[in-house]
Amino acid sequence: MFVKILPPEVRSRIAAGEVIESPADVVxxxxxxxxDANATKIEVxxxxxxxxxxxxxxxxxxxxxxxxxxxxxxxxxxxxxxEKDLLTLTSYGFRGEALHSIASVSRLRISSxxxxxxxxxxxxxxxxxxxxxxxxxxxxxxxxxxxxxxFNVPAxxxxxxxxxxxxxxxxxxxxxxxxxxxxxxxxxxSNAREVLSLKPSEERKRIEELFGGKFELIREERExxxxxxxxxxxxxxxxxxxxxxxxxxxxxxxxxxxxKTLGYRTQAVIFIDLxxxxxxxxxxxxxKEAKFLKERKTLSLLRSALVGRGAEIEFSYLExxxxxxxxxxxxxxxxxxxxxxxxxxxxxxxxxxxxxxxxLYYESLGETQRADSLACRSALKAGERLTQRQMEExxxxxxxxxxxxxxxxxxxxxxxxxxxxxxxxxxxxx
Numbered sequence: 001m002f003v004k005i006l007p008p009e010v011r012s013r014i015a016a017g018e019v020i021e022s023p024a025d026v027v028x029x030x031x032x033x034x035x036d037a038n039a040t041k042i043e044v045x046x047x048x049x050x051x052x053x054x055x056x057x058x059x060x061x062x063x064x065x066x067x068x069x070x071x072x073x074x075x076x077x078x079x080x081x082x083e084k085d086l087l088t089l090t091s092y093g094f095r096g097e098a099l100h101s102i103a104s105v106s107r108l109r110i111s112s113x114x115x116x117x118x119x120x121x122x123x124x125x126x127x128x129x130x131x132x133x134x135x136x137x138x139x140x141x142x143x144x145x146x147x148x149x150x151f152n153v154p155a156x157x158x159x160x161x162x163x164x165x166x167x168x169x170x171x172x173x174x175x176x177x178x179x180x181x182x183x184x185x186x187x188x189x190s191n192a193r194e195v196l197s198l199k200p201s202e203e204r205k206r207i208e209e210l211f212g213g214k215f216e217l218i219r220e221e222r223e224x225x226x227x228x229x230x231x232x233x234x235x236x237x238x239x240x241x242x243x244x245x246x247x248x249x250x251x252x253x254x255x256x257x258x259x260k261t262l263g264y265r266t267q268a269v270i271f272i273d274l275x276x277x278x279x280x281x282x283x284x285x286x287x288k289e290a291k292f293l294k295e296r297k298t299l300s301l302l303r304s305a306l307v308g309r310g311a312e313i314e315f316s317y318l319e320x321x322x323x324x325x326x327x328x329x330x331x332x333x334x335x336x337x338x339x340x341x342x343x344x345x346x347x348x349x350x351x352x353x354x355x356x357x358x359x360l361y362y363e364s365l366g367e368t369q370r371a372d373s374l375a376c377r378s379a380l381k382a383g384e385r386l387t388q389r390q391m392e393e394x395x396x397x398x399x400x401x402x403x404x405x406x407x408x409x410x411x412x413x414x415x416x417x418x419x420x421x422x423x424x425x426x427x428x429x430x
Contacts, residue, residue: 019101022160023050023149024169026102030144031177032092033099034058037142040200041185044174048191049166051157054146062140063112068121069130071110072103092247099144104128105156106149112142127152171195175210176248179241179269182206204230207269215269220305225298226273227305233266233405234415241269244279250288261303263406272302307403331391338382340391346430348422350415353391354382355407356398362408363401372408 020026027044034042037060047053063071102108103125113120113136122136150157160166167190174196178186182203188196198206207215207230215230240258242249262268278293292298329349332341340351357379365371380386386394398404398413406412423430 019098020105021156022169023054023166024173026050026054026106026146026149027056027170028173029098029102030054030056030146031174033144034060034142035177035181035184036091037061039141039184041187043187043189044170045189046167046170046191049161049163050146050170051149051160051163051166052147054149055143057141057143059139059141062114062117062120062142063110064114065117065121068110068112068123069133072099072108072123072125072128072130074100100128102146105151105153107147107151109145109147110142111136111138111145113138113140115140167195176241179207179210180243180246180248180271203228211267213267215267218306222301222305224275224278225301225305227302228271229306230269231262231266232268233263234412235265235267238264238266239268240266242272243270244272244290245274245276246271247281247290249290251290257299257302259410260408261306261403261406262410263412264410265412266406274298307405329392329395331388331395334386334391336383337385340386340395342391342395346419347416348419350417351395351398352382352407352411352413353380353384353386353394355411355413356380356394358407359401359403359413360397363403367408375408 019029023046027046027050031042031044034056037058039058039060041059043055043057045053045055045057099108099110104127108125109122110125111120111122120136120138122134123130124132150160161169170190171188174186174188178184178196178198182201182205185200186196186198187194198209201209204215204217211232213232213235215232218227218229218231220227238259240255240262242251242254242258258268258270259266274292278298280291280293281289329342329344332343332348334353335341335350338353340349340353340356342349342351358375361375361378362371365374380394404413420430
């Protein structure tokens, strides 16, 4: 009824390649199906890292009885009908390959009750062929059970990682989709033990629950680009989670760009919204990457939105607002002729004098690749003693930088600590 088989001319335009190479790939496709079905609760169960069992249960709208048999056919999808639809994608899925690919390498059972029906249907598929179909009493939604992955492709099965490794990959995947769908409840069980339980939440709360810390929010619009970036700086291990039009992407060039813009010791969850026709997700069979219609322009707008003046920034450090850049600094001194110690409000700042100077030269020279090395050679060096006036002038110049957070190489320019942390270490109340 809703599911159609894509015509050959449309299928030929879809990026070809292996969709299912590991248990995590199975979970990804089933999570996306559940989310496209408007599920508000998704449960994932695995056994032996997904090699023996993967079960995904949702409370979405379900599959229409006339479509239950069709969903495992090659090219079967309800997401697109023509080549034009590839330019206006809003759903996670569109390839018409997921369940067909899973069914061809596993023992598959699909149970689903459509929201307008009183009962559901269950089919069993083995090696890509439907072997049974029966009625089943069940709640509205869909349950997909995948057993013995690659049972009929032993050469591929032997390339799977250890159970713990496959389980971690699945957990990381679920966390990614949980970040961008905070209104959805997620549950993950591995070998009958609960690994993850996330109740519906707000976006910031979901992020801080998953990472266990406070983030600043940068919210900005620049021409056709909308941005929400949750950022935590000066962490021991930087990581970037990027979502374009609510889809998780893993683009090496984009993450390198973000490292240079925000710093490699930054933890960030970044949501980028673009008009659908300006981004192409049909460039990788697993939809891991995307291609911008105007890449240079898009990255320029993204850099401006992340570090430019006028961006709306909301802080939640220790439930207190961080003072704005206009607040005056009190210079306390110089440490080891390398770091400038300053106080602003309830925060202590440790500035690297060489990195401030390097950034100043870099921006004055035009932020080119050549300026990168020239700025490093021309900047103040660690070990140079500065007068009080020199330190004040350097900090004043820092306040007016386009990007005051990182040097041209992505190193953090400063580290800040709240006085409350210091007082608590000394056993005093703040």
